[in-house]
Amino acid sequence: MEIYDLTAHELAEYIQKGELSAEEVTRSVFSRIHEVEEDVRAYVTLTEEKAYAQARYVDEQRRAGKKLGPLAGIPVGIKDNMCTKGIRTTCSSRILENFVPPYNATVVEKLEAEGAVMTGKLNMDEFAMGSSTENSAFFPTRNPWDLNCVPGGSSGGPAAAVAAGEAIYTLGSDTGGSIRQPASLCGIVGMKPTYGLVSRYGLVAFASSLDQIGPFTKDVRDCALVLNLIAGHDPMDSTSAPNPVPDYTSFLTGDIKGVKIGVPREFFGKGLDSRVADVVRNAIDKLADLGAIVEECSFPYAEYALPVYYIIAPAEASSNLARYDGVCYGYRAVPEKGEKYDIIEMYMKTRSEGFGAEVKRRIMLGTYALSSGYYDAYYLKALKVRTLIKDDFARLFEKYDVLVSPTSPTPAFRFGEKANDPLTMYLSDIYTIPVNLAGIPALSVPCGFVDGLPVGLHLMGPAFGEGTILKVAYAYEQNTSYHRARPPLQVEKRPKPTVRLQEGGNHRG
Amino acid sequence: MDNYEAVIGLEVHVELHTKTKAFCSCPNEFGKEPNTNVCPICLGLPGVLPVINEALLEYAVKAGLALNCEIAAFSKFDRKNYYYPDLPKNYQISQYDLPLCRNGYLDIEVNGATRRVGITRVHMEEDAGKLVHGEGGADYSLVDLNRAGVPLLEIVSEPDIRTPEEAKAYLEKLKSILSYIDVSDCKMEEGSLRCDANISVRPAGTGILNPKTEIKNMNSFRAVQRALEAEIKRQCAVWAAGGTVESETRAWDENKGTTVPMRSKEEASDYRYFPDPDLVPIVISPDRVSRIKSELPELPDARARRFTSEYGLSAYDAGVLTASRALADFYEACARNYRDPKLVSNWVTGEFLRLVNARNLEIRDVKLTPAHLVEMLELIDKGTISGKIAKTVFEEMFDTGKRAEDIIKEKGLVQISDEGELSRIVEEVVTANPGVVADYRNGKEKAFAFLVGQVMKATRGKANPQLVNRLLKERI
Ligand SMILES: [Zn+2]
Numbered sequence: 001m002e003i004y005d006l007t008a009h010e011l012a013e014y015i016q017k018g019e020l021s022a023e024e025v026t027r028s029v030f031s032r033i034h035e036v037e038e039d040v041r042a043y044v045t046l047t048e049e050k051a052y053a054q055a056r057y058v059d060e061q062r063r064a065g066k067k068l069g070p071l072a073g074i075p076v077g078i079k080d081n082m083c084t085k086g087i088r089t090t091c092s093s094r095i096l097e098n099f100v101p102p103y104n105a106t107v108v109e110k111l112e113a114e115g116a117v118m119t120g121k122l123n124m125d126e127f128a129m130g131s132s133t134e135n136s137a138f139f140p141t142r143n144p145w146d147l148n149c150v151p152g153g154s155s156g157g158p159a160a161a162v163a164a165g166e167a168i169y170t171l172g173s174d175t176g177g178s179i180r181q182p183a184s185l186c187g188i189v190g191m192k193p194t195y196g197l198v199s200r201y202g203l204v205a206f207a208s209s210l211d212q213i214g215p216f217t218k219d220v221r222d223c224a225l226v227l228n229l230i231a232g233h234d235p236m237d238s239t240s241a242p243n244p245v246p247d248y249t250s251f252l253t254g255d256i257k258g259v260k261i262g263v264p265r266e267f268f269g270k271g272l273d274s275r276v277a278d279v280v281r282n283a284i285d286k287l288a289d290l291g292a293i294v295e296e297c298s299f300p301y302a303e304y305a306l307p308v309y310y311i312i313a314p315a316e317a318s319s320n321l322a323r324y325d326g327v328c329y330g331y332r333a334v335p336e337k338g339e340k341y342d343i344i345e346m347y348m349k350t351r352s353e354g355f356g357a358e359v360k361r362r363i364m365l366g367t368y369a370l371s372s373g374y375y376d377a378y379y380l381k382a383l384k385v386r387t388l389i390k391d392d393f394a395r396l397f398e399k400y401d402v403l404v405s406p407t408s409p410t411p412a413f414r415f416g417e418k419a420n421d422p423l424t425m426y427l428s429d430i431y432t433i434p435v436n437l438a439g440i441p442a443l444s445v446p447c448g449f450v451d452g453l454p455v456g457l458h459l460m461g462p463a464f465g466e467g468t469i470l471k472v473a474y475a476y477e478q479n480t481s482y483h484r485a486r487p488p489l490q491v492e493k494r495p496k497p498t499v500r501l502q503e504g505g506n507h508r509g
Numbered sequence: 510m511d512n513y514e515a516v517i518g519l520e521v522h523v524e525l526h527t528k529t530k531a532f533c534s535c536p537n538e539f540g541k542e543p544n545t546n547v548c549p550i551c552l553g554l555p556g557v558l559p560v561i562n563e564a565l566l567e568y569a570v571k572a573g574l575a576l577n578c579e580i581a582a583f584s585k586f587d588r589k590n591y592y593y594p595d596l597p598k599n600y601q602i603s604q605y606d607l608p609l610c611r612n613g614y615l616d617i618e619v620n621g622a623t624r625r626v627g628i629t630r631v632h633m634e635e636d637a638g639k640l641v642h643g644e645g646g647a648d649y650s651l652v653d654l655n656r657a658g659v660p661l662l663e664i665v666s667e668p669d670i671r672t673p674e675e676a677k678a679y680l681e682k683l684k685s686i687l688s689y690i691d692v693s694d695c696k697m698e699e700g701s702l703r704c705d706a707n708i709s710v711r712p713a714g715t716g717i718l719n720p721k722t723e724i725k726n727m728n729s730f731r732a733v734q735r736a737l738e739a740e741i742k743r744q745c746a747v748w749a750a751g752g753t754v755e756s757e758t759r760a761w762d763e764n765k766g767t768t769v770p771m772r773s774k775e776e777a778s779d780y781r782y783f784p785d786p787d788l789v790p791i792v793i794s795p796d797r798v799s800r801i802k803s804e805l806p807e808l809p810d811a812r813a814r815r816f817t818s819e820y821g822l823s824a825y826d827a828g829v830l831t832a833s834r835a836l837a838d839f840y841e842a843c844a845r846n847y848r849d850p851k852l853v854s855n856w857v858t859g860e861f862l863r864l865v866n867a868r869n870l871e872i873r874d875v876k877l878t879p880a881h882l883v884e885m886l887e888l889i890d891k892g893t894i895s896g897k898i899a900k901t902v903f904e905e906m907f908d909t910g911k912r913a914e915d916i917i918k919e920k921g922l923v924q925i926s927d928e929g930e931l932s933r934i935v936e937e938v939v940t941a942n943p944g945v946v947a948d949y950r951n952g953k954e955k956a957f958a959f960l961v962g963q964v965m966k967a968t969r970g971k972a973n974p975q976l977v978n979r980l981l982k983e984r985i
Contacts (some may be wrong), residue, residue, distance in 0.1 A: 083554075083555065101549075101555070103554075238558065319783070323553045323599055324591065328652070328654075329554065450891050471649035
């Protein structure tokens, strides 16, 4: 075991006791980054100097006898759609390639106040639109379990970094499954909290009513600890919930006797890889063995979640992304010598050159759905069906404490396998999307392997029911060993990738 | 033109003078260095979120109540999507189908008759920045975002207005009400009140709906009136010539005195309104509405009615005095402390307003205080100064803020009521003008006025006129 293989709570204990310094931990993580990053490519920007400065500050604090925050000195990576003051924040897009925010996202402020050590900014599908990180304008990120496979998306960088030991934990964002699906594909824990639990201030918006920041960790205890740090009301975010935040580690009892678990049969239908289905059914049996009451149930509106999502999310995105116009900041198209652009030409060239294909596709979808004459038939109807999906969940949570399903219908797929077929790609998120539409929390926890690739178990709870989900996930994890598996990324042993990847992602070809 | 009538609706935008902007904590100030009152939120940087300024809501409810509107218990913000370089997010936070206030009205007086103009809706939105084009011959434009995010109310009238005079009266009344409740400066020159007009004409009394034009670019109440007069003339001429008025947007050209086409309504953009997911619905309790209602000041119409009954003023004078809250406050502060409120009204609507206009002042910037005016009126009553001298004293008080007594002393303006001194002067005048005295004795009335004038001249106007008359008559 290397230092970078340890969990945050293990490292925190060593640091608090003085058995390891934050600097040593940081050094271990950066040496791992330098060792494997060439193959994994999780980071868009590394902030090594800043990380060491933060680590040394934590060590000084400790030596001075100051009380350290629970995760002080632990290296964390941030998805590149959360604003970091003075550090460029690209959303893996050409249009923000050189954008340096003058302010910190609330979550970044919170982490820094607790003595976090920031390793850098992590790769993603451009503007969080995608399920494979192939839509990054810069380069795709590889899955540490098989370098020929995608890490999932859109938070592919944050997931791969944790799985590869390039960060102890990371923050991602989840609009339709962008934390849980890559967590599942990379064999780690990923949680999307209740909408409103974690401030969105400083998270570059994709779809405002669905976006939520959450943690990627190596185990469930780390997930609870990170959630403790980032949850809570923020006056800068009108949609932030005023609810008091419990200590999430208090739910990690290991005891799930009598917990009622529903298994919606619609989440085990057509399109689900039968090997994944077997792994997930075994995991559900395990929950029953541990004393949970497991029952099959029905979620009639499940099949409408995907179409509803692909109206609401692009509609909001088309408006959220309108600000990238080359006027005040970001990329601006420059005319050839002797040519001149008027304002409309400048807008068109800037946005044509600055955005990738998937982003443009969704802006067009969304613009169409909001256009006069189509609004009622698409956007308004989607809002109504969204309410029906919420009602479905509400009805189920009257009966069950937690719902379970596979996180993703397949394990990690190979590069290019779905890249040219948006609809197939969209189906990757079929089990995760309903959760965002309802605003409820959900978590993916490793539950086995298919051909050496990780599979995740998806646990969904009622709004602000993070504690219950964490409790079930923790009991499951403590009675299995999947969370202790590490990908075969040792430099000598690891198989070299056979797939060659293009630089520049979706902007070429 | 006589057999046509106009159908006019006004759309007014007023900037609310809250301390901070609508959705961020930048100061809301006019006239600062470009791009100094800005922050990540009003610059629309990636990742920022709006949070409503509670004062905006408070001001908007106040305005809605003052305009006799229903206040929606539930309303929301929507995004109005369009691209323009002065709009950092390329959408404006506005209200679409659930405005905060609806179904109000205000009453206007034109030619002695009262008319009620309906108010369709009042909603909240944020202002855009300003573009500066081609400064110093540059082939680029500059963007100033100080104004971006300043809170606005959009106040839409029903098409109840029939004449350009009524339109002007509507704007004046609106300005008066909004200033009374202290939510806006309503300065058209500074852009804190902007007005667009929708107008069509039809054969009088028919009630048919003809295509309307939207008139923009009017920079004063006077310009609104003139633009509407010109547009009525134009539309009538089009119909009279057998043509059809096109539905289009036109700009008022102050120099040409006509409206000119801007763009046709057919090209109007699709704003793709949808509820702003970054803001939560606006829920206002009936308690809050009644609390705000109870805190509203007395509004101009009610105050004018009270002025006529309490101070015995004519409806006209009461209207003039109550058009501005500051003027009404000034008047009332004097009237309450003086025996003759009508005399106060004469001074305030007369000399006071004349000087306010001549000096181009805001009433709140005037140095003269109500107490000083009352003191001066009491000095007239005591005979210390004459009414005529008082005008000179008043102007000095108005410009310097000094008290009447001090001015009178400094300039030696105390009325001469000393019989002995005046008799001596009368004697001198009579002796020096034997011919005129003879004329008077022969029945020439005018000769007497000449002699009075000579006495006044000798005393530099300070002689008590009644006393001069008596002494002269006694002497000759
Ligand atoms: Zn601001």
